[in-house]
Amino acid sequence: AMAASCPMVVPAWKSRRRCVVAVVALVLSSASRGAVGQAEYKTLADVPMGCYSYGYQYTPEMPNITGQPFTETSAMLCQQRCVATPGCATFGYWTTNQECWLGGPDSVMVVSQSLGAITGPAHCSTAAHQCGSIPGPGFPGATPAESRAAWQVGQQPANLQCWPRKPTGFPATCQSHTAIILQDTLTGWPGHCEGLMKITNLGDSETCQSRCFGTPLCGVWAVENTTSGDGTLTCWQGMFGQNCYDTSNGLSPPEGAFFRSQRVMHGTFRVLMNTANMQIKNLTKAFGIEMHPDWKEGAKACRMTCLSYLLCQFWQYSSVYGCWVEDDMSATIAYPLVNDGTEMNVGSYSALTVKAGEYIQHTCKAGVKEPLPTDPPYMVHTGGTTRHPAVPKYGVIETTLSPTEKIEVRQDEPFPLWATMLICVTVALCLGVVGAAVWMTMLDADKMGTMGMTSAPAKGLPGMLAGTGMGARLGGSRAQSFDSQASQSAPLVGGGGGGLLGFGHTTYQNLHFGAGGHGGYPPGPYGQQGMQHHIPGYHPAMGAQQGLTRDTLMQYAHHGRGY
Numbered sequence: 001a002m003a004a005s006c007p008m009v010v011p012a013w014k015s016r017r018r019c020v021v022a023v024v025a026l027v028l029s030s031a032s033r034g035a036v037g038q039a040e041y042k043t044l045a046d047v048p049m050g051c052y053s054y055g056y057q058y059t060p061e062m063p064n065i066t067g068q069p070f071t072e073t074s075a076m077l078c079q080q081r082c083v084a085t086p087g088c089a090t091f092g093y094w095t096t097n098q099e100c101w102l103g104g105p106d107s108v109m110v111v112s113q114s115l116g117a118i119t120g121p122a123h124c125s126t127a128a129h130q131c132g133s134i135p136g137p138g139f140p141g142a143t144p145a146e147s148r149a150a151w152q153v154g155q156q157p158a159n160l161q162c163w164p165r166k167p168t169g170f171p172a173t174c175q176s177h178t179a180i181i182l183q184d185t186l187t188g189w190p191g192h193c194e195g196l197m198k199i200t201n202l203g204d205s206e207t208c209q210s211r212c213f214g215t216p217l218c219g220v221w222a223v224e225n226t227t228s229g230d231g232t233l234t235c236w237q238g239m240f241g242q243n244c245y246d247t248s249n250g251l252s253p254p255e256g257a258f259f260r261s262q263r264v265m266h267g268t269f270r271v272l273m274n275t276a277n278m279q280i281k282n283l284t285k286a287f288g289i290e291m292h293p294d295w296k297e298g299a300k301a302c303r304m305t306c307l308s309y310l311l312c313q314f315w316q317y318s319s320v321y322g323c324w325v326e327d328d329m330s331a332t333i334a335y336p337l338v339n340d341g342t343e344m345n346v347g348s349y350s351a352l353t354v355k356a357g358e359y360i361q362h363t364c365k366a367g368v369k370e371p372l373p374t375d376p377p378y379m380v381h382t383g384g385t386t387r388h389p390a391v392p393k394y395g396v397i398e399t400t401l402s403p404t405e406k407i408e409v410r411q412d413e414p415f416p417l418w419a420t421m422l423i424c425v426t427v428a429l430c431l432g433v434v435g436a437a438v439w440m441t442m443l444d445a446d447k448m449g450t451m452g453m454t455s456a457p458a459k460g461l462p463g464m465l466a467g468t469g470m471g472a473r474l475g476g477s478r479a480q481s482f483d484s485q486a487s488q489s490a491p492l493v494g495g496g497g498g499g500l501l502g503f504g505h506t507t508y509q510n511l512h513f514g515a516g517g518h519g520g521y522p523p524g525p526y527g528q529q530g531m532q533h534h535i536p537g538y539h540p541a542m543g544a545q546q547g548l549t550r551d552t553l554m555q556y557a558h559h560g561r562g563y
Contacts, residue, residue, distance in 0.1 A: 041076040041079075042076075043076075043167035043168075044075065044076075044118075044165045044166070044167060044168065044169040045164070045165055045166055045167045045172065047075075047076070047120075047124065047165070048124050048125070049131060049161075049162050049163065049164060049364070050125075050129065050130040050131040050161055050162050051120050051121065051124035051125070052075065052118055052119065052120040052161075052165075053109065053118070053119050053120060053158035053161050054117070054118055054158070054160065054161075054165075054169060055111065055112055055117055055158070055159070056109050056110065056111055056112055056117060056119050056158050056335075057092045057101075057109070057110060057111075057112040057117045057119050058090040058091075058092055058101075058103040058107040058108065058109055058110075058119055059103070059107060059108065059110055060103070060104075060106075060107060061092075061101050061102060061103055061107070062085075062087065062088060062102045062103055062104045062107075065085070065102060068101060068102060069099040069100055069101050070099070070100040070101075070102075071098050071099065071100065072093065072098060072100040073098060074093070075091075075093040075095075075118040075120070077100075078091045078092075078093040078100035079091050079093075079120060079122065081100060081102065082102050082122045083122050083123070085102055087104055087105075088102045088103070088104065088122055089103060089104055089105040089107065089121065089122055090102070090103035090104075090107050090109075090119065090120070090121055090122065091103065091119065091120060091121075091122065092112075092117060092118070092119040093117070093118045093119070094114065094115075094116045094117055094118075095116035095118065095169070096114070096115050096116035097116075108144075108148065108155065109155050109158065110335065111332065111335050118169065129152065129153045130153055130157045130158075130161050130162060131157075131161070131162035131361075131363060133151055133152045133153050133157065134152075134272060135150045135151050135156075135272060135273060136150045136151070136152075137150075138150035139151065139156075139273065139337070140336070140337040140338050140339045140344065141338060141339065142338065142339055142340060143338060143340075144336050144338055146338075147336040147337060147338050148336055155336070156335065156336040156337065157272075157361055158335075159311065159313055159328070160310065160311070160362060161361075162361060162362070162363045162364070163216075163267065163310070163362055163363065163364060164364050171216045171217070171310060172216070173214055173215075173216055173266070174216070174266055174267035174268075174364035175364075175369055176364065176365060176366055176367045176368065176369050176370065177266070177267050177268050177364065177365065177367070177370050178213055178214065178266065178369075178370065178372055179212070179213035179264050179265070179266060179372055179373070180264065180265045180266075180370075180373075181262050181263070181264060181373050182262075182263045182264065182265050182304040182307060182308055183262065183263035183301070183304055184261075184262050184263075185259065185260055185261045185262070186260075189244070189261070189263070190244055190245050190247070191220075191222055191244055191251065191259070191261030191262070191263075192243075192244055192245070192246060192247045192250035192251050192252050193220050193222070193238060193241025193242065193243070193244040193250045193251060193261070194241065194242045194243050194244075194246075194249050194250040195238050195239075195240075195241055195242050196220065196222060196236035196237060196238040196241060196250075196251065197236065197237055197238060198234060198235070198236055199211065199235040199236065199237050200235075202235060207374075207375075208221050208222070208223045208233070208235035208236075208237070209221055209223075209262065209374060209375055210372070210374060211235070211237070212237050212262075212264055213264065213372050213374070215237070216266045216267075216310050217239055217310060218237045218238070218239070218264065218266075219238065219239050219240040219241065219263060219264060219265075219266075219308035219309050219310070220237065220238045220239075220240060220241035220244070220261065220262070220263050220264070220308065221235070221236065221237045221261065221262060221264065222235075222236045222237075222251055222259070222260065222261035222262075223235055223236070223258070223259075223260050223261075224236075224251060224253045224257060224258060224259045224260075225253075225257060225258040226253045226254060226257045226258075233258070236251060239309055239310070239311070240286070240305055240306075240308050240309035240312065240325070240327075241263070241305075242284075242285075242286050242287065243286070243287050243288075244263075244287065245287055245290075245291035245292075245301075246287070246290075246291075260375075263304055263305075263308045264308055265304075265307045265308050266310060266362075267310075267362055267363060267364040267365070268362075268363050268364065268365040269307060269360045269361060269362050269363060270360065270361045270363055271358050271359070271360055272358075272359045272360060272361055273358065273359040274357070274358060274359075275314065275315075275316055275354070275357035275358055275359055276316075276354055276355060276356050276357050277346060277351055277352060277354055278339075278344055278345070278346045278351050278354060278357070279316075279344060279345050279346070279348060279350045279351040279354060280314055280316060280333060280337070280343075280344045280357075281333070281334075281342070281343050281344060282326075282331035282332060282333050282334075282343075283314060283315075283316060283324035283325060283326055283327075283331075283333070284324065284325060284326070284327035284330045284331065285321075285322060285323070285324055286302065286305045286322070286323040286324065286325050287301070287302075287305075287322055287323050288321075288322035288323075289318075289319065289320070289321070289322045295317065295319040295355050295356075296355075296356075298317050298319075298322070298323060299317040299323075299355060299356035301323065302315050302316070302317040302322075302323035302324075302325070302356070303315055303317075303356075303358065305323060305325055306325045306326070306358075306360065307360070309325065309327070310362055311326070311327070311328050311329075312325050312326045312327070312360075313326050313333075313359060313360055313361065313362075314326040314333060314357070314358070314359055314360075315357055315358060315360075316354045316356070316357035317354065317355055317356045317357060318350070318353040318354050318355065319353050319355050320353040321350075321353065337359075
């Protein structure tokens, strides 16, 4: 190429200079292409899907780097600094303070403990390996290192790593698959969901449905004409909605009133792993088993709940405890997922009740733009709507797995609950008998002491109970176990633990119908409290000192703003 651009005989010195300039430009252009075009990424929307991760960071940082952390004005410039630094393999950028950190080839990705983190490798791959990788049989491993090694690319995908972004980094609309209807009140879905937010800024050409279709964070929308007071329609939307089959807490217009609701999935998805017969901790309860005598029907509805929630990667349906989904605003699932008996386990009674479950990845598959399934204009005074083509009760969802990789739900029978309870009662009676015997012995010892007989005092008995923790258990405190859900008639409300950002308890009081729960989950099999952190991919424009709530995120999405 250089020989073709520079002839051996140059007639004039100006031509020679132009030739030198051309050669230098060609060399620089080749170097730029070798860097996979980092300089061409003007905004976060230009970065190939699968390259950057939001809400994660690499550790440890490179040692002996003078000036670290550096100050850069964008994640793309931080990546360029990594490319220009010998030995740099990864970078981490924080939008909140513009800090740029560099990592070596030994660094591993973990959940960021601070807001506004964007991280990635030194060079983006146009193949987007993270958007096509499937874990091997060793996932999840007993240690983080084993879990990472089970993936072809050496790490578990980050949440929303393969989802398009706006220039600001906020999740963008999937243009090819903008919205797919999963559940519909026209086909029998109750739609009485808790946790929805009133939308008051619809444009003249917008409907509640069209706004939800264009908002990736919207998983459920509903309109009704009873809360306005004058019969006009009120629009409600939510990230996924909970207890949609329960009329006691959610949207419950009176008989004969106008009500319309749908559950929507944005984009496409891949199934990464079957999670039946295992118990993943820190999931959030979406609904119970009361409305689904057939667990297979309950599992289908549970799957729809997770598919409609852009932040949900894990869902599990237990024939005893109901539907549980990942809700990063309530609790954090271990990353990477490890089979250590704490973050997840197999073989326990709770795990054996999990009849179905999946680990999924939300994606935006390229292709021809699918038409939006919008409704005709509403005719409220008729008490109904014009029906559009019927939607199956649970939607029609296809995965990208081949027929030989389809998920098979195992139906192993769990250890009977009545037998478990009988064993617990028997153990409790035995402890009671032993305690009574010890107490009688102490009384007899005191009596013998009054008759002038000597005996060793029974010292330390209360301490023995306290040391083993029996004192707390006998005092009636709630056990942090899955099975504690069986004795609870209603879910707890509000987050426990350290709150959404670790600044104390976080309770979501924006429920306009009832008191059920955004952050509410029992401290049972899926409700064991864990470290709380921000949602992957969302950087607060308000600053690191303010927590993100569902309403905050929805408001930013609905006002066309982004982080």
